[in-house]
Amino acid sequence: MKLLMGTIAAAAVMLTTQAYAAGKVDMAAGQALAQKSGCMACHKPAGKLVGPGFKEVAAKYKGDKKAEDMLIxxxxxxxxxxxxxxxxxxxxxxxxxxxxxxxxWILAH
Ligand code: HEC
Structure with missing residues (x-):
């Protein structure tokens, strides 16, 4: 029983840590992923290239809760x-x- 309680407590801590991490955007990891995925061929952090700058995209959808799913x-x-x-x-x-x-990452610009 003691062991079981310990396991449950450890699982709860892990879940909390994961939820916390999910709420934060790692800007460096986002940048690396965007480069790897080819997005930076047409986008810049700010200002138009082929497509809009990510600062402009973030500003356009600020406060729009449906934007994330729509943009994905x-x-x-x-x-x-x-x-x-x-x-x-x-x-x-x-x-x-x-x-x-x-x-x-884009919406966090
Ligand atoms: C070949 C050029 C090109 C590449 C590569 C590209 N984009 Fe775009 N992107 C555009 C253009 C052009 C638009 C504007 C489309 C429009 O006016 O609806 C755009 C628009 C967007 C928007 C805003 C969409 C909207 O409806 O407001 C987001 C977000 C975006 N791109 C993210 C990405 C991401 C993430 C990647 C990499 C996986 C990527 N783009 C790769 C050209 C590109």
Whole structure:
């Protein structure tokens, strides 16, 4: 019984630590992932390149709770018409978990 309680306590600590980590965006890891995923060929931290700067994207969707899911879907499938006439091609090779990290990183700019 003592052992079981100890195991439950340890699991609870692990869960809390994970939730805490998930709430914070690691800016350096996001940058590395964006470079690895090819996003930086068309995007800059701020200012238009081929696509909009990430600061501008973050400002546009500030306070919009639905933005994260919408952007994960849009960046994966590609799309156009929000920032101009140039379309973004699909980025379907990026893993869903990585795409979530990327979008959270962009919105944290
Ligand atoms: C070939 C160029 C290109 C690449 C590569 C690219 N993008 Fe884009 N991105 C664009 C363009 C162009 C737009 C503007 C689309 C529009 O006007 O709707 C855009 C828009 C966006 C937006 C805003 C979408 C909206 O509806 O407001 C996000 C977020 C984004 N890109 C993230 C990414 C991420 C993350 C990656 C890497 C996985 C990436 N982009 C790779 C060209 C690119």
């Amino acid at each position: 879907d849009k960046v994966t499938k590609g799309g156009k018409g929000v920032w101009g006439t140039i379309p973004m091609p699909p980025n379907a090779a990026v893993k869903p978990a990585d795409m979530k990290t990327l979008v959270e």
